[in-house]
Amino acid sequence: MSTLEKIDLKNTPNHIAIIMDGNGRWAEKQGESRLFGHGIGVESVREVLKGAQETNVKYLTLYAFSTENWNRPKAEVEGLMNLLVTTISNEVDELNKNNVKISTIGDLDRLPGDCKAEMISAFECTKTNTGVNLILALNYSAKLELVNAVKSIANDVVNGEYDIDAIDEQTIVQQLYTSEIPDPELLIRTSGEHRVSNFLLWQIAYTEFYFTNVLWPDFRKENLYDAIFDYQSRERRFGLVSEQIEKKA
Ligand code: FPP
Numbered sequence: 644m645s646t647l648e649k650i651d652l653k654n655t656p657n658h659i660a661i662i663m664d665g666n667g668r669w670a671e672k673q674g675e676s677r678l679f680g681h682g683i684g685v686e687s688v689r690e691v692l693k694g695a696q697e698t699n700v701k702y703l704t705l706y707a708f709s710t711e712n713w714n715r716p717k718a719e720v721e722g723l724m725n726l727l728v729t730t731i732s733n734e735v736d737e738l739n740k741n742n743v744k745i746s747t748i749g750d751l752d753r754l755p756g757d758c759k760a761e762m763i764s765a766f767e768c769t770k771t772n773t774g775v776n777l778i779l780a781l782n783y784s785a786k787l788e789l790v791n792a793v794k795s796i797a798n799d800v801v802n803g804e805y806d807i808d809a810i811d812e813q814t815i816v817q818q819l820y821t822s823e824i825p826d827p828e829l830l831i832r833t834s835g836e837h838r839v840s841n842f843l844l845w846q847i848a849y850t851e852f853y854f855t856n857v858l859w860p861d862f863r864k865e866n867l868y869d870a871i872f873d874y875q876s877r878e879r880r881f882g883l884v885s886e887q888i889e890k891k892a
Contacts, residue, residue, distance in 0.1 A: 665834025742774030
């Protein structure tokens with residue numbers, strides 16, 4: 644029996660976030676450049692998107708470029724930006740046909756002009772689609788997202804538009820890039836690293852983590868099914884005890 648057949652398709656995560664890691668190591672193993680590894684990683688993106696469609700996952704967030712990634716060698720940064728532009732431009736029609744809605748989280752303003760323009764055109768082209776929401780984290784930092792939220796709320800308080808005692812979790816949620824997106828139930832990180840790396844720090848408060856040694860360019864739909872199957876074997880308690888969960892069910 645394949646893992647897909649074992650998955651309960653009515654209870655798959657609504658939102659899966661992925662830290663795609665290991666492109667560089669994969670490339671080194673093949674005696675290729677790091678950029679070659681990123682290029683092959685795009686095929687894995689296609690695979691997880693198909694896998695998400697097949698398993699009724701509604702939101703797929705991929706960590707494509709962090710604010711820390713600017714510190715990589717200039718040629719790698721430029722190569723990654725070019726890869727994003729060419730991939731989105733080549734794939735947008737197919738994504739549109741597949742009813743995929745593209746959006747981003749992160750600060751788009753620091754991206755090269757052609758990259759920002761390509762992303763905005765992809766949002767426009769797919770904005771009415773109702774299938775999988777593909778969310779690319781680009782120039783993203785969770786700490787910066789929270790700093791910006793605090794600044795915005797402080798500004799509203801100073802201007803008398805907001806009462807300090809009225810600040811609650813929702814006030815913060817509304818200021819995040821993800822204000823319209825439900826929190827992920829499952830976070831996957833590839834390549835054997837067990838870190839969160841400044842990704843969705845607020846949003847993963849109750850998220851299940853799944854770590855795999857598979858390097859991102861080798862990640863296939865079956866690896867996604869494995870992660871979902873593993874997730875379904877867990878009991879999510881949200882701070883309650885098992886008995887309370889059984890009663891609620
Ligand atoms: C991490 O591997 C990967 C990245 C920082 C970039 C991910 C980008 C892609 C898969 C391609 C573009 C994607 C889209 C959505 C079009 P690493 O370089 O840190 O690998 P290493 O840890 O082995 O060095």
